[in-house]
Amino acid sequence: MHEQPHHESMFQALADVQRRKILQILKHKEQSVAEIKTHFDFSGATLSHHLNVLKQADLVRVRREGQKRIYTLNLSVVEELLLMFNEMFKRGQND
Amino acid sequence: MHEQPHHESMFQALADVQRRKILQILKHKEQSVAEIKTHFDFSGATLSHHLNVLKQADLVRVRREGQKRIYTLNLSVVEELLLMFNEMFKRGQND
DNA sequence: TAGATAATTAGATGATAATCTAAATAAATG
DNA sequence: CATTTATTTAGATTATCATCTAATTATCTA
Numbered sequence: 001m002h003e004q005p006h007h008e009s010m011f012q013a014l015a016d017v018q019r020r021k022i023l024q025i026l027k028h029k030e031q032s033v034a035e036i037k038t039h040f041d042f043s044g045a046t047l048s049h050h051l052n053v054l055k056q057a058d059l060v061r062v063r064r065e066g067q068k069r070i071y072t073l074n075l076s077v078v079e080e081l082l083l084m085f086n087e088m089f090k091r092g093q094n095d
Numbered sequence: 096m097h098e099q100p101h102h103e104s105m106f107q108a109l110a111d112v113q114r115r116k117i118l119q120i121l122k123h124k125e126q127s128v129a130e131i132k133t134h135f136d137f138s139g140a141t142l143s144h145h146l147n148v149l150k151q152a153d154l155v156r157v158r159r160e161g162q163k164r165i166y167t168l169n170l171s172v173v174e175e176l177l178l179m180f181n182e183m184f185k186r187g188q189n190d
Numbered sequence: 191t192a193g194a195t196a197a198t199t200a201g202a203t204g205a206t207a208a209t210c211t212a213a214a215t216a217a218a219t220g
Numbered sequence: 221c222a223t224t225t226a227t228t229t230a231g232a233t234t235a236t237c238a239t240c241t242a243a244t245t246a247t248c249t250a
Contacts (some may be wrong), residue, residue, distance in 0.1 A: 008112060015110035016238080017103060033197060046239050048198050085177055091223045094209045111208080128227060141209050143228050148207095162217045162226045 006058070010081060011086035018042070019050050023073060026060060030072040101153070105176060113137070114145050118168060121155060125167040169174035 018040065023086055025039055037047055051071060054060045058077045061066065062069050108114055113135065120134055132142055146166060150153040153172045157164050162166065 006143070010121075011110050011112075011115070012237095015106050020106070028233085034195095042238085043240060044197070045199080045241080049238075052198085064247090069197065070120060082180055106204075107207095113208090131224090137208085138210060139227070140229080142210080147228085159217090164227065 006085060009057040010059065011058055013053050016050065020053055022050060022054060025076060026071060026073040030070050032068040032070055034068070036071065102179060104152040106153065108154055109149050112146065114149055115148060118154060121166060121168040122189060125165050127163040127165055129163070131166065
């Protein structure tokens, strides 16, 4: 019944159009920060910030690979997000 | 492929916990502003603001009834939202 | 190990958003 | 028609957020 604190960070993360775009980009394939950066105009620091927000929300995962950090979409959490939405809005039994 | 401008306002609307709570409340039954207000501590002006944000995002609808305004959850848009999420994150054909 | 490359962290700034009080609008009612 | 009730609008304030530049950390390689 109560909303998990977890959800808060997810919704916050999804509220920004750039972050949603990052998720779209990662949907196709996992990518390093530099690769992701090619899709945007803002600074690396800003991208790093957005990636961190997505990571805190558990929407993406990171792993090291040499100097690079490879970000991947956390699909299981995305699934969870969909379930949550369904839960959030599904009709009751008497309507 | 491109995101509708519409979606922006939806995500913005959902980013606030109070607004999500309003949606929860309206899920059970349509309610006047005063009724909705019983669930919150903030001022009527603030509630009015939140309701307006939800309305702009088309997540709720309003109708007059005497002095009262009755807010209802716009379920068809919620459905649409779910479809959008599915679209946004569904796996491609080659994975 | 010095220099280059990859990314993050720190700190500042401007924009946006949540909230408040007070005033305005609109409908109902005595 | 003046007053009460319901809600919104206006304007101000404070907090949060997206973004920037500069500095830092970490890794690789010559």
